[in-house]
Amino acid sequence: MKLGRKFLAIAASTASAITLTACGSSSGGSTANIKSTGLTVTILYRNKSVGSTKAFQVIQQELTNAGVTVKGLPASNADFYTKYLQSKTAAKAGQFDLAIAGWGPDWYGDGAASFFLPLFSGEQSFPWNGGSNFGLYNSATTNQLIKDAAAATDPATAQADWAKADRQVMQDAAIYPITDPQTANYHSKNLGNAIAIPSLQQIDPLNVTKTGADASTLHMLGVGDVDYMDPSVTYYSTGYEAMRFYSRQLFTYPAIQGQTTKAAADLATEIPTQANGGISADGKTITIHLRPGVMWNTSPARAVTAQDVVLGVKRSCNPVQPFTGQSDFSGLIEGYSAFCAKFATDAGKTPTVASLKTAINNNELSGVTAPNATTVVYHLTQPASYFVSMLAGLSAISAPVPVEYLNYLPGGNDLAQHTISDGPYAIQSYVPTKSIVFVPNPLWKQADDPIRKQNFTKVIVDESGDQAAIQQQLQTGSSNADMEWDTFPPATTIPSLKASNDPNLIITPSSSNNPYVVFNTASPNNGGAMAKAAVRQALSEALSRDALIKVLGGPELNIPLSHILPAEILGSQQFDLWAYNVGKANSDLIAALK
Secondary structure, three states, rough: OOOOOHHHHHHHHHHHOOOOOOOOHHHOOOOOOOOOOOOOOEEEEOOHHHHHHHHHHHHHHHHHOOOEEEEEEEEOOOHHHHHHHHOOOOOOOOOEEEEEEEOOOOOOOOOOHHHHHHOOHHHHHHHOOOOOOOOOOOOOHHHHHHHHOOOOOHHHHHHHHHHHHHHHHHHHOOOEEEEEEEEEEOOOOOOOOOOEOOOOOOOOOOOOOOOOOOEEEEEEEEEOOOOEEEEEOOHHHHHHHHHHOOOOOOOEOOOOOOOOHHHHOOEEEOOOOOOOOOOOOOOOOOEEEEEEOOOOOOOOOOOHHHHHHHHHHHHHHOOOOOOOOOHHHHOOOOOHHHHHHHHHHOOOOOOHHHHHHHHHHHHHOOOOEEEEEEEEEEEEEOOOOHHHHHHOOHHHHHHOOOOHHHHHHOOOHHHHHOOOOOOOEEEEEEEEOOOOEEEEEEOOOOOHOOOOOOOOEEEEEEEOOOOOHHHHHHHHHOOOOOOOOOOOOOHHHHHHHHOOOOOOOEEHHHHHHHHEEEOOOOOHHHHHHHHHHHHHHHHHHHOOOHHHHHHHOOOEEEEEOOOOOOHHHHHHHOOOOOOOOOOHHHHHHHHHHH
């Protein structure tokens, strides 16, 4: 996923306590004989993010040391994407040569496609085509490797192919990876079974236990709200955290140590495979059976059906508030793009509840069907070994929705005030940006849900807190503070918490590439120098990953990353093609620019 407010908040809070120090190290080689390269580059960064700003300062100094003239292009968080990275003209006009971006997977395990398809697959991944290939990198060799890996029928073959794609992208120096940041979470001493789920970036609130006073109420403290209370639309980790209480999926991630990034059956009876008949011989038909007995808390109550799953997928491309991660699957699910185009046309230029309902009911989606009430069938345009993993990561194409949601605009506040539950809790009250109160759903049965538990009579989420104050409340054992909602321990507290082996501190990998440096291969500046792989390779040699990690929170929270795929993603291999060496970078740049 494009790393939005949650991931940027981590970078900002982590870096805020770090003082910028002198760049470079003995491993970077001598700078005594550095010559001017004549190269001038403009670096785009977010000036409201402390982490992005400090990273820019390090990169500026490192490139200057290598004989490069550097200009900064500061931008607000909104302009960073909308005005520059997603623009059809900014990259090609050379408004920036480098940019400091970030990326995290939409799903885990067999999740390499979630990196390569949106970031490196040529024109189809350019921002105006729904991707996040901000440097407009386009390599026929890489495109074919990605195509081969995406079409692999078994994970082992896909893993080998993704590893080849990773090495090719790094050989071309399409980006400069920096770190796979770890996520720190903290909870009160009264909380038990605290297991962090990377996709939530938090401890799983649906499996914790509590002792002491008020043990029947779970208090969660945060600093912000969900993006949407709509499973067909939400695309941020906090939204997924809220959904875990009241909206189930075909597959999701379990709160089991060592398995938190492995897809597990939720509404589905089992993981489909070719051996059990769930995946066809050609790998293009996925058949999933639903657990019996799962109910909506409607009045009267009724069963969750396969038709509800189909409706959820259809709503994901509604023209009012569509799911913004469609590039992951729009070309993979048969007929999806055609359905979405017809949906938008039939809904009209100014869609209403009535026009949306008519349009969605009058158009069929050939790629997702329900032959009966308990069977969902996905029809794919090509084999995709990662498809089940994708379903675990994306509620937009995996979570059923009740037909009552057609009475509201998708993603709207009216829907948020009228949610319907098939999970262990229901929303009793929701005040946007202020609070959420969950209470038990009496129709939920533990026997039908292998993922969640209903350990509390009430869950109270306070969204109006302050990061430092929340940490203090959790550490001192305040009676109304049990765990975080969407915040993290301040970076200044991490060293002491680790040094004391505080049992309430949990650190887990995020499996992301955040931040990384984008090289704008389409920039016309410097005679089109950025189009040359040799120039990008030399610029990579000029950058110190250690110096960057130092200002991004230090090694306590950062795993150095010198390639595309983090260690937890299948296909990841450890290698570093462009080691830090200022002197070599300078001479290589001069040679490449001739």
